[in-house]
Amino acid sequence: xxxxxxxxxxxxxxxxxxxxxxxxxxxxxxxxxxxxxxxxxxxxxxxxxxxxxxxxxxxxxxxxxxxxxxxxxxxxxxxxxxxxxxxxxxxxxxxxxxxxxxxxxxxxxxxxxxxxxxxxxxxxxxxxxxxxxxxxxxxxxxxxxxxxxxxxxxxxxxxxxxxxxxxxxxxxxxxxxxxxxxxxxxxxxxxxxxxxxxxxxxxxxxxxxxxxxxxxxxxxxxxxxxxxxxxxxxxxxxxxxxxxxxxxxxxxxxxxxx
Amino acid sequence: xxxxxxxxxxxxxxxxxxxxxxxxxxxxxxxxxxxxxxxxxxxxxxxxxxxxxxxxxxxxxxxxxxxxxxxxxxxxxxxxxxxxxxxxxxxxxxxxxxxxxxxxxxxxxxxxxxxxxxxxxxxxxxxxxxxxxxxxxxxxxxxxxxxxxxxxxxxxxxxxxxxxxxxxxxxxxxxxxxxxxxxxxxxxxxxxxxxxxxxxxxxxxxxxxxxxxxxxxxxxxxxxxxxxxxxxxxxxxxxxxxxxxxxxxxxxxxxxxxxxxxxxxxxxxxxxxxxxxxxxxxxxxxxxxxxxxxxxxxxxxxxxxxxxxxxxxxxxxxxxxxxxxxxxxxxxxxxxxxxxxxxxx
Numbered sequence: 001x002x003x004x005x006x007x008x009x010x011x012x013x014x015x016x017x018x019x020x021x022x023x024x025x026x027x028x029x030x031x032x033x034x035x036x037x038x039x040x041x042x043x044x045x046x047x048x049x050x051x052x053x054x055x056x057x058x059x060x061x062x063x064x065x066x067x068x069x070x071x072x073x074x075x076x077x078x079x080x081x082x083x084x085x086x087x088x089x090x091x092x093x094x095x096x097x098x099x100x101x102x103x104x105x106x107x108x109x110x111x112x113x114x115x116x117x118x119x120x121x122x123x124x125x126x127x128x129x130x131x132x133x134x135x136x137x138x139x140x141x142x143x144x145x146x147x148x149x150x151x152x153x154x155x156x157x158x159x160x161x162x163x164x165x166x167x168x169x170x171x172x173x174x175x176x177x178x179x180x181x182x183x184x185x186x187x188x189x190x191x192x193x194x195x196x197x198x199x200x201x202x203x204x205x206x207x208x209x210x211x212x213x214x215x216x217x218x219x220x221x222x223x224x225x226x227x228x229x230x231x232x233x234x235x236x237x238x239x240x241x242x243x244x245x246x247x248x249x250x251x252x253x254x255x256x257x258x
Numbered sequence: 259x260x261x262x263x264x265x266x267x268x269x270x271x272x273x274x275x276x277x278x279x280x281x282x283x284x285x286x287x288x289x290x291x292x293x294x295x296x297x298x299x300x301x302x303x304x305x306x307x308x309x310x311x312x313x314x315x316x317x318x319x320x321x322x323x324x325x326x327x328x329x330x331x332x333x334x335x336x337x338x339x340x341x342x343x344x345x346x347x348x349x350x351x352x353x354x355x356x357x358x359x360x361x362x363x364x365x366x367x368x369x370x371x372x373x374x375x376x377x378x379x380x381x382x383x384x385x386x387x388x389x390x391x392x393x394x395x396x397x398x399x400x401x402x403x404x405x406x407x408x409x410x411x412x413x414x415x416x417x418x419x420x421x422x423x424x425x426x427x428x429x430x431x432x433x434x435x436x437x438x439x440x441x442x443x444x445x446x447x448x449x450x451x452x453x454x455x456x457x458x459x460x461x462x463x464x465x466x467x468x469x470x471x472x473x474x475x476x477x478x479x480x481x482x483x484x485x486x487x488x489x490x491x492x493x494x495x496x497x498x499x500x501x502x503x504x505x506x507x508x509x510x511x512x513x514x515x516x517x518x519x520x521x522x523x524x525x526x527x528x529x530x531x532x533x534x535x536x537x538x539x540x541x542x543x544x545x546x547x548x549x550x551x552x553x554x555x556x557x558x559x560x561x562x563x564x565x566x567x568x569x570x571x572x573x574x575x576x577x578x579x580x581x582x583x584x585x586x587x588x589x590x591x592x593x594x595x596x597x598x599x600x601x602x603x
Contacts, residue, residue: 157306158338160325162403163355172351176342 023237030234031227038231046209047217048235054125054213055193058132059140062189066140067182071170073141074148085145092138099134100202107203127204128211132193140189147181148174187247191240260284260439261407264311265302267295274298274463275311280407280439287454288443291482295463296443297335300409303441304330315406315439326355331405335412337396339384345395346371346380352403370398374432389417390425397432408433410442414449426452447486451475459483477599478522489522490567493601501598506564509541509591511598518601525558527595528569531588532579540590547585550576557581561589 031038038044072078073085091099106112107121107130121127151174159173175182197215204211206220214236221229261280267273274295280286288296301307305325313320320328339348349367350360358366371377374394384392393413400408413429414422430453433440444450450457451471459467459474459482467479478484484491494503496519501509509521529535535542545563552558556570559581567589571581579587 152338154334154336154338155340157325158332158334159340159351159355160306161304161328161330161332162352162399163326163329164351165326165355168355173340177340179342 026230026234026237029230031230034227035231038225038228039235041228043208043212043217044228044232044235047212047214047232048239050125050128050209050212051194051214051236052239054128054132055190055196057129058136058193058196059186059190061129061133062137062140062193063182063186066137066185066189067144067175070141070144070148071174074145075174088141089138091135092142096135096196096198096200097202100131100199103131103134103199103203122203123205123207123211125204125210128200128213131199131203132196135196135199136189136192139192140185143185143188144178144182147178147185150181151178183247187244190243194236194240261303261313261315261441263303263313265299265309265313266311267298267302267307267309272463274302276458276460276463276465277311278303278441278458280441282439283437284456285433285440285442285454287450287457288441288460289445289447289450289457289483289486290460291445293462294460296445296460297411299460300332300411300441300443303407304328304332304409329403329406331400331403331408333393333396333400333408333410333413336416337384337392339387339392339395339399341384344381344383345376345387348384348395349399349402352399356403367398367402370402371395374398388421390421393417393425393429397429401436406438408436408438408440410440412444413442414444414446429453476522476597477520479520479601484522489524490528492521492565494519494521496598499593503565505566507543509565509596510593511596512593513596513598515598515600519598520601521596521598523591523596525568525570526556527591528567528571529590530559530569530571530575530579530581531590534588535590540592541596542588542590545587545589547581547583547587549583550581561587563589567591 069088073081073088104111104122107127109120109122121130155173155177156169159169164172195215196213197219200211200213201216206212206216212220214232218229218232218236221232260282261278263279264275264277266275272295276295276299278286278299288299290296298307302309302311303313305313305320305323305328309321315328315330339345340351343351346364346367349370350363353363353366354360368377368380371380374397376391376394376398379387379391379395384395387395393416397413414426417425426449433453442453444453454471457469457471457474458465459480461480461482467474467483469477474483475487478487478489478491481491492501492503492505492509494501494509496511496515496517499510499512499514501511501519501521503509503521511521543563543565545561545567547559548562549560550557551560552573553570555573557573557576559569559571559576561567561569569589575581579585581587
């Protein structure tokens, strides 16, 4: 076997430790004896349920809006396409708190859209979904667009010569063929939504049972009840890992259409 | 005439401009080297590439008709069967798109599969088909929309040599039974000869020759065609039975031609000698061996000289003459074995 250069091996191992150690710390410091008491607390259960529900709804919203957006970017030539692509990815690099402020300015009671449709989104569960989708949807769009660009366009052309309209081509050829890419994008999107903190607390606030998701509960508990914070973090970690592993075995692991 | 088309496609440093007419039931092969524009021409006919010319099918101008409403069947190179659909759903795709109900479309697709002898594969995914089977499914899928024009892009290129012969024969049967116009693209002369009623030779975006396979074989008009059909081809000026060749040298021919002519003869008509042969009414000239290549039970020898020539000799002759690259030899061709014909049609 060829020797691995130490200049690469040492930083690589350090990097791995850096990523794994905090997770180990979480496991080591978990107050196992008080687990039943903490888990039975209604606030924890509410926060967990709310997180799962809102992250899933945010992912559904992102799929419904994001897949067509990705298709538009990958398949239709229009002026300013590069600009649109840049705009779509802004939430990826924007500090989430800024996103929350921006959402308030638009959907708030006196916001651009909020004052016009008379619906109050901020500080509601729906607001949580909106904040999470705003931050997480770009992950899905980028992943799906990448899958669309990598797909063999000739299959779509073959479908067109058989008489398929653009909508039929999308529904029966494009979407099934980029399926694994869409699933991967949805998983990324869901994981990002599950962990969303900044935009949520800014736009939706921190009301237990209504807008207090797991990350917010963890942050709050860290001051009042550190043991609870550790346990909630562990639960969040386990849920994320479980979903990733489950999906990987099912779809992602198969690796694209041949 | 069923198809009357002029395809004009302009790309940076490439221009395709070709006029095509194909009758109902006729099979026309677009034959040409890689990069000649064959596939581009096919795509323009199908409406997948912008055509600055015009496509008229059964009297209808298709230039503003989008590809999904042209009813032009295409068998693509690599066949492009949808990998996520079963064989029968691949074939039923076209009828479904044209508004046939799910059950009726499947029934129709099954009929096509039975006709091509693939009914037992109806429910498998395309990836488990052999190349020949995939080609038949692709053909069935294209025919299932009852196309007014059938286009085939290198239909045999993806097959290995062993199955190619049988599949070529079978494809010929299917094409013979198809009543509308067919255009197929190939770079293989044999495929074109076997499958097509008429051959159109495309080089660098322009048609350089068209005719029946027999005409093309007997009277090639470019080096490419001559090499494809395995002939030595020269252009020159004929007077009194002697042609002064543009490539250098002269050849006596056995035809009453004058003016600009082509002279063609097969490599097997060329004899090679170590010394200048004496006393026969032959074309004899000196050449240098450039390459020696075994082809089946013959050996193909490439000579430079005036003119350069390709000869087919026996392995025994190669050994006897000690033919190696760089070796000088004499080439001889009987006037009666040459074929001379006017360059202007």
